[in-house]
Structures are given as structure tokens and as C-alpha cells.
Amino acid sequence: MSVRHALLALLTEGPRFGLRLQQEFESRTGEVWPLNVGQVYTTLSRLERDGLVESDDEGGEGPQKHFRITSEGHRELTVWLHTPPGTDTPPRDELVIKVLVALRVPGVDVRQVIQAHRRHLVEMMQRYTNVKAEAAQHDLGLALVVDAELFRLEGVVRWLDAADARLGQLAIPGPAPVDVSGSQDRVSGRR
Amino acid sequence: MTAMLEMRGVSKVYGSGPTEVNALRDVELSVDRSEMVAIMGPSGSGKSTLLTIAGSLEEATSGEVLVDGAELSGMSSNDRARLRRRSIGYVFQDFNLLAGLTAVENVALPLELDGSESGMARATGLEALRTLGLADRAAHFPDDLSGGERQRVAIARAVVGNRRLLLADEPSGALDSVNGEAVMRLLRDACRRGMAGVVVTHDAQLAAWADRVVFLRDGRMVDRTAPPPGPESLLSGPEQ
Numbered sequence: 001m002s003v004r005h006a007l008l009a010l011l012t013e014g015p016r017f018g019l020r021l022q023q024e025f026e027s028r029t030g031e032v033w034p035l036n037v038g039q040v041y042t043t044l045s046r047l048e049r050d051g052l053v054e055s056d057d058e059g060g061e062g063p064q065k066h067f068r069i070t071s072e073g074h075r076e077l078t079v080w081l082h083t084p085p086g087t088d089t090p091p092r093d094e095l096v097i098k099v100l101v102a103l104r105v106p107g108v109d110v111r112q113v114i115q116a117h118r119r120h121l122v123e124m125m126q127r128y129t130n131v132k133a134e135a136a137q138h139d140l141g142l143a144l145v146v147d148a149e150l151f152r153l154e155g156v157v158r159w160l161d162a163a164d165a166r167l168g169q170l171a172i173p174g175p176a177p178v179d180v181s182g183s184q185d186r187v188s189g190r191r
Numbered sequence: 192m193t194a195m196l197e198m199r200g201v202s203k204v205y206g207s208g209p210t211e212v213n214a215l216r217d218v219e220l221s222v223d224r225s226e227m228v229a230i231m232g233p234s235g236s237g238k239s240t241l242l243t244i245a246g247s248l249e250e251a252t253s254g255e256v257l258v259d260g261a262e263l264s265g266m267s268s269n270d271r272a273r274l275r276r277r278s279i280g281y282v283f284q285d286f287n288l289l290a291g292l293t294a295v296e297n298v299a300l301p302l303e304l305d306g307s308e309s310g311m312a313r314a315t316g317l318e319a320l321r322t323l324g325l326a327d328r329a330a331h332f333p334d335d336l337s338g339g340e341r342q343r344v345a346i347a348r349a350v351v352g353n354r355r356l357l358l359a360d361e362p363s364g365a366l367d368s369v370n371g372e373a374v375m376r377l378l379r380d381a382c383r384r385g386m387a388g389v390v391v392t393h394d395a396q397l398a399a400w401a402d403r404v405v406f407l408r409d410g411r412m413v414d415r416t417a418p419p420p421g422p423e424s425l426l427s428g429p430e431q
Contacts, residue, residue, distance in 0.1 A: 115406065115413060115414050118406070119406065119414050119415075119416055121395070122231070122395055122398060122399060122404050122416055123404075123416045123417060125395055125396065125398075125399035126399045126400075126401070126404065126416060128399070129396075129399040129400050132372075133376065133379065133400070150396055150399070151396075153395070154394075154395050154396050157395040158395075161233060161393075164233070165233060
């Protein structure tokens with residue numbers, strides 16, 4: 001769970017004091033992730049050092065300081081939302097958090113975020129399936145490991161499908177079309 | 192190289208006025224020989240409509256559909272029917288085998304309908320069944336076959352003769368995962384031997400057998416997978 005990006009997401013709703021960020025973080029995550037206020041201020045000062053948030057100079061230190069997200073911070077958040085987690089086996093919880101965060105960030109198309117992750121997962125499933133189709137055909141152990149991974153990834157895709165369907169019922173628009181013709185170089189715009 | 196299937200700006204509208212439904216919108220799809228493409232999307236996304244239009248079972252409202260370079264809308268209905276009998280194989284979720292015919296008679300039927308002499312059609316049908324490991328079931332009726340065997344007969348019928356385009360609609364939907372995998376392996380083998388394949392499914396495990404996966408939503412193609420980097424990248428440890 002990225003506290004850094006969660007704080008950036010909360011700041012997209014407007015400037016906040018550190019204490020309020022801590023309270024909102026806990027209430028928004030169902031108090032599943034307790035976060036102490038010291039951790040909030042440490043993260044905020046790193047975000048400020050990196051130019052992703054800025055604070056009122058006259059606000060003084062600690063609880064009096066008012067933080068707001070910078071345009072660089074907005075960019076960082078958008079990139080994070082669309083980027084698959086760093087390992088090949090993304091923990092599902094992180095994906096859940098990304099989708100929940102994407103719902104709240106103005107200007108982010110949550111169904112586009114869902115599609116970016118769905119595509120990444122299906123691409124990984126294609127690669128595992130290739131292993132199964134070729135290498136694993138005569139290697140039972142490998143076939144079982146690959147199956148386990150495929151079922152796990154399929155479960156995540158199904159959760160994304162269900163989330164997408166729920167959003168569809170709320171009439172949140174889906175991704176815009178892209179040119180997906182056969183030739184690999186004719187794709188006009190991966191979103 | 193000419194694509195075996197090419198859909199250019201294909202749209203399909205059902206009904207009119209307040210009941211109008213846009214089943215497909217401006218679909219661009221090109222599938223080469225030896226290539227298998229999966230179309231993935233939820234129910235109602237237009238997957239099956241795309242397949243029936245690609246297979247000339249239904250006409251597009253606008254746009255062009257070319258099979259092996261020939262435009263379907265420019266053909267007479269007789270020519271289209273001949274194309275379906277000779278060049279296009281269909282696999283459906285519920286097999287669609289004729290209950291009164293044996294496995295080999297089901298497979299040979301499209302050849303006979305196309306004018307092949309009965310003995311010759313039967314021999315070709317048997318060969319297709321043999322390729323799919325079903326030679327010993329050739330004389331059985333569909334009711335005497337398991338679900339997996341019935342679908343393999345349906346695949347034999349779809350690839351028999353010189354068929355070039357293989358269209359499959361949720362081809363392993365009713366089967367368990369081991370039989371479903373066998374079906375996908377056979378479809379992939381048929382494509383490796385030179386057919387162009389299009390499989391529509393909502394199931395990511397099935398779609399993952401394809402060379403390319405195209406995502407359909409509300410009749411539009413919204414995304415597709417990148418070409419796979421090859422299995423070795425999975426086995427050499429985590430990526431950066």
C-alpha cells in the first residue's frame with residue numbers, strides 16, 4: 001500500500017492539514033490500515049522535497065501546515081494509477097486500492113485504469129499459457145505451477161470485470177476506442 | 192500478405208428509432224493466416240455479432256468484410272454460401288452436431304454438401320478425426336460421446352478439407368478446465384497449420400491461448416494486448 005500515493009489522492013480533493021489527511025486516510029480505508037500522524041508528516045515532507053506537494057510557508061511547522069498537490073504531483077498520481085505493480089505477481093489488494101483511489105481522483109477515468117490492469121494481466125496469462133502449451137506439455141510439475149498462476153490471475157481479471165460491470169451500471173463511461181487492427185504498428189493510441 | 196479476414200469500419204445496427212441497438216461500431220480487425228486472435232468482452236459487448244458477420248452468417252450495416260481478399264457484400268448469396276461451406280469453419284459452445292449422424296458423418300457433411308463424392312468426404316472426415324485423436328469414435332453418435340469428445344468432433348468439422356478461417360464462439364464454455372484446455376490447444380494447432388482463427392470469449396484463460404487479444408466493449412474495440420515477449424522471460428525471474 002503506497003501511503004505516498006494515497007496522500008496525493010486525498011490532496012486532489014483540496015488542500016489539507018496533515019492531521020486531517022491521517023484521519024481521512026484511516027476512514028477511507030475502513031481503518032484497515034492504521035497510520036500514525038508521524039508517518040503522515042514524514043511522507044508529506046518527502047513529497048514536498050520531491051516537488052509533488054507544496055505547503056503554506058506562513059503556516060509554520062507540524063499541525064499548522066497546509067498542504068496542496070502540485071501539477072507534478074497530479075502527474076505522478078496518474079502514472080502510478082495506470083502502472084502495473086513492480087513485480088509480475090501484483091498483490092490483489094494493491095489493485096483494489098488503485099481502483100478505489102481512481103474512483104476519487106478528479107479527471108481519472110477509472111474504467112480506463114481497470115482496462116490498463118486487465119490488459120496487463122491478460123498479457124501475463126498469454127505468456128504463462130505459452131509456457132503451458134510448449135514447455136509444460138511433458139512436465140507435470142511445471143504445468144501445475146503454471147495452472148496455479150493462471151487461475152490466480154484469472155481471479156484478478158474476474159474481479160476487474162465485476163468492478164467494471166458495477167461501474168457500467170452506474171453509467172460511468174468505458175474506455176475510448178483505439179485502432180486495434182491486425183498490424184502491430186497500426187495501433188493509434190494505447191491508453 | 193493479404194489478411195485472411197479483414198473487417199474495415201464495420202458497424203451493425205439492430206432495430207431503429209428508440210429501439211435502435213448499436214451492436215458493433217466501426218470495428219477494424221485484421222487476422223492473418225496462422226494467427227489466432229481472441230475477442231474478449233462481457234456479455235452484450237458485440238462479440239457474437241462480430242463473429243457471425245465475419246462468418247457471413249449476418250450482414251454488416253456498414254463497412255467492409257473481406258475473407259481471403261474477397262469482399263462479402265459484393266458476392267451473390269450463392270457465392271457466400273459456397274464460401275461458408277468451403278472456407279469457413281465454425282465452432283459453437285453447444286457443439287451443434289446433428290444427433291442422427293455419426294461423428295464421421297457430421298464431419299464429412301459440409302464436404303458432401305459442397306459436392307464431394309461420399310466416400311471421399313468420409314475419408315477426409317476420418318483423417319480430420321484421426322488428427323484430433325478421435326478415430327476410434329468415428330462411428331459413434333453424438334449422444335454416445337462425452338462433452339469433450341463432441342467438441343472435438345465439432346472442431347474436426349470446422350477444420351476439415353481446405354478451410355482457411357476458423358471462427359469459435361465460447362468454444363469450451365460448457366467443458367471443464369482440462370477439456371477446455373484440450374479444445375484451445377486443438378484450435379491453436381489448427382491455426383499453426385495455416386488457418387486464421389478468431390475466438391470470442393469472456394474467459395481470460397481461453398483468450399490467453401491467442402496470439403493477440405482484442406478487448407471489445409459496447410460494440411467498440413477499446414484495447415489490445417502487446418505481442419508477447421516469449422515464455423523465457425517468465426522463467427528467468429521477476430521483471431524490473
